[in-house]
Amino acid sequence: MPVDAPKNRPVCLTVNNVSFSYGAEPVLEDITLTVRQEEFVGVAGPNGSGKTTLLKILVGLLKPEKGSVEFTCHMDDCEGMSPCRPCIGYVPQQPALRQQQFPVTVREVIEMGTYGQSGLFTRLTPEDYAATDKAIAEAGLGRVAGELFSDLSGGQQQRVLIARALVGNPHILALDEPTNGVDAKSKQEFYALLSHLHDTHKITVIIILHDLTELSRMMERIVFLHHRVLYDGSAQSLGAQGLWELMVKAGNQ
Amino acid sequence: MVLEFLMYNFGIRAFIGGLIVAVTCASLGVFIVLRRLSLISDGLGHVAFGGIALGFWTGIYPLYTAVVSVIAGALGIHALGRLRVASDAAIAVLFSAGLAIGIVLISMAQSAPADLLSYLFGTILGINDSDVYLAAGLGVIVLAVLVLLWKEWIGITLDPDFARVAGMPVTALEILFTVLVGLTVVVATRLVGILLVSSLMVIPAIAAIQLRQPFKRTILAAIAIAIVSVIIGLQLSFSYNLASGGAIVLVTIGFFILTVILSRLWPRFRKELPVEGWTHQCTEPGFNGLNEIKDPEPDKNQ
Numbered sequence: 001m002p003v004d005a006p007k008n009r010p011v012c013l014t015v016n017n018v019s020f021s022y023g024a025e026p027v028l029e030d031i032t033l034t035v036r037q038e039e040f041v042g043v044a045g046p047n048g049s050g051k052t053t054l055l056k057i058l059v060g061l062l063k064p065e066k067g068s069v070e071f072t073c074h075m076d077d078c079e080g081m082s083p084c085r086p087c088i089g090y091v092p093q094q095p096a097l098r099q100q101q102f103p104v105t106v107r108e109v110i111e112m113g114t115y116g117q118s119g120l121f122t123r124l125t126p127e128d129y130a131a132t133d134k135a136i137a138e139a140g141l142g143r144v145a146g147e148l149f150s151d152l153s154g155g156q157q158q159r160v161l162i163a164r165a166l167v168g169n170p171h172i173l174a175l176d177e178p179t180n181g182v183d184a185k186s187k188q189e190f191y192a193l194l195s196h197l198h199d200t201h202k203i204t205v206i207i208i209l210h211d212l213t214e215l216s217r218m219m220e221r222i223v224f225l226h227h228r229v230l231y232d233g234s235a236q237s238l239g240a241q242g243l244w245e246l247m248v249k250a251g252n253q
Numbered sequence: 254m255v256l257e258f259l260m261y262n263f264g265i266r267a268f269i270g271g272l273i274v275a276v277t278c279a280s281l282g283v284f285i286v287l288r289r290l291s292l293i294s295d296g297l298g299h300v301a302f303g304g305i306a307l308g309f310w311t312g313i314y315p316l317y318t319a320v321v322s323v324i325a326g327a328l329g330i331h332a333l334g335r336l337r338v339a340s341d342a343a344i345a346v347l348f349s350a351g352l353a354i355g356i357v358l359i360s361m362a363q364s365a366p367a368d369l370l371s372y373l374f375g376t377i378l379g380i381n382d383s384d385v386y387l388a389a390g391l392g393v394i395v396l397a398v399l400v401l402l403w404k405e406w407i408g409i410t411l412d413p414d415f416a417r418v419a420g421m422p423v424t425a426l427e428i429l430f431t432v433l434v435g436l437t438v439v440v441a442t443r444l445v446g447i448l449l450v451s452s453l454m455v456i457p458a459i460a461a462i463q464l465r466q467p468f469k470r471t472i473l474a475a476i477a478i479a480i481v482s483v484i485i486g487l488q489l490s491f492s493y494n495l496a497s498g499g500a501i502v503l504v505t506i507g508f509f510i511l512t513v514i515l516s517r518l519w520p521r522f523r524k525e526l527p528v529e530g531w532t533h534q535c536t537e538p539g540f541n542g543l544n545e546i547k548d549p550e551p552d553k554n555q
Contacts, residue, residue, distance in 0.1 A: 061414055061418065088418055090418040092412075105467045116418075116420050120421075140530050143527045148465060156528050164415075
């Protein structure tokens with residue numbers, strides 16, 4: 001399928017013939033993608049289609065069995081990082097933080113987002129604390145900043161994790177179903193914020209969403225996965241109806 | 254008389270050694286418990302036993318061989334992990350290997366060294382100056398690494414995946430952390446004994462976590478519980494001629510029971526805490542914050 005991304009933007013990351021399997025079960029087969037700088041890419045597909053695996057490969061948590069991922073944007077900003085790559089803000093689907101009750105406050109969780117900016121043996125700077133304060137205010141978490149993370153509801157915890165991903169001013173935002181457990185009003189506010197960040201800060205956004213209506217409405221491009229890439233192109237031309245048809249097709253395979 | 258053991262030189266040595274061990278064990282303990290590695294200190298304690306036996310067998314000061322063995326054990330746990338052996342299984346293998354090596358080496362020495370029991374059960378009231386210096390040296394190293402890499406330890410404890418994406422060398426940090434635990438085990442072995450060292454590391458931490466305080470306060474609470482336990486345990490040991498290691502650990506268990514009761518008496522019910530809407534305080538000229546973001550369409554399902 002042709003990619004409908006503006007060709008004048010520089011390529012930010014390239015996925016070259018990536019394959020991955022858990023044991024004998026292939027999850028991703030020969031995935032090839034190019035994401036351009038400032039693109040807003042939605043990744044869709046049925047459960048178990050390899051979306052989360054692909055995102056984990058993109059952010060460096062999994063190594064592909066075959067193929068490679070190559071970053072080519074913001075390479076001037078990665079001094080000291082090995083391997084050299086742009087700053088990535090990541091919101092995982094099942095973060096360890098939500099799996100047990102840690103004695104850690106909302107502020108302490110959001111501060112973690114600044115860790116990628118500084119190297120080993122360094123302490124957080126006044127700028128890091130200021131960035132944390134700003135993220136807390138932007139996420140509307142000012143009144144709960146001193147509360148324990150585990151005392152918050154699921155939706156509120158997700159909001160904290162999104163704020164943590166944003167605090168480091170990432171070049172790329174990788175979000176794995178970030179609105180899971182978030183109420184409808186907060187979802188809409190989050191989508192508005194995400195659009196705003198993308199438009200004004202020129203962040204490249206790669207997001208896995210189950211909400212097909214939002215995917216077709218918000219994204220400029222959709223990658224539909226079912227172990228392989230079944231569709232890669234304009235969200236507008238596909239539409240919610242086209243996404244449903246792809247879901248049905250993938251379900252029948 | 255309160256703290257009468259401080260009137261004697263051996264009591265002062267025990268007090269100083271106990272404080273070093275309390276602070277080191279409790280600080281690491283919170284990270285150990287939160288990383289669900291409570292058995293690692295027990296496993297490395299048994300590896301240290303193998304090292305101590307090697308020291309007796311070779312005639313080298315046993316704590317030196319114990320240091321080498323726990324570092325080898327820490328690396329071994331991670332090497333087994335890379336071979337896809339689950340971490341609890343890897344600890345069990347090292348635990349068994351350390352104990353078995355120790356027993357075999359002692360059996361080869363025909364008769365068990367008289368000093369061996371002091372390593373198994375600890376003799377905090379019988380430690381000498383060189384034990385205190387070794388404890389102080391290793392304790393300073395462990396605490397310095399803990400403080401210097403503070404945010405890294407928080408990163409790999411709270412969310413290792415996020416830490417990895419942020420560019421932290423998570424695997425190297427995990428290995429270093431295990432080595433720190435091993436060194437702390439050696440520090441504490443002479444004082445509370447191999448069999449109880451794990452208790453001094455994890456029980457003050459578990460007790461402090463029950464209090465549900467922010468991270469730094471939890472660590473300070475664990476240190477406070479460990480220090481008070483050492484002081485009370487030493488006094489009980491001195492007054493009633495009890496085994497000092499056992500007395501200290503029993504006091505920590507008393508604190509654990511107390512904090513569990515306290516946390517149940519004043520429960521913090523899961524509540525819906527107030528959260529405002531998303532805003533964006535953008536610094537770009539001409540941007541007026543939230544007002545510039547279009548209001549979301551009303552949710553038809555509501």
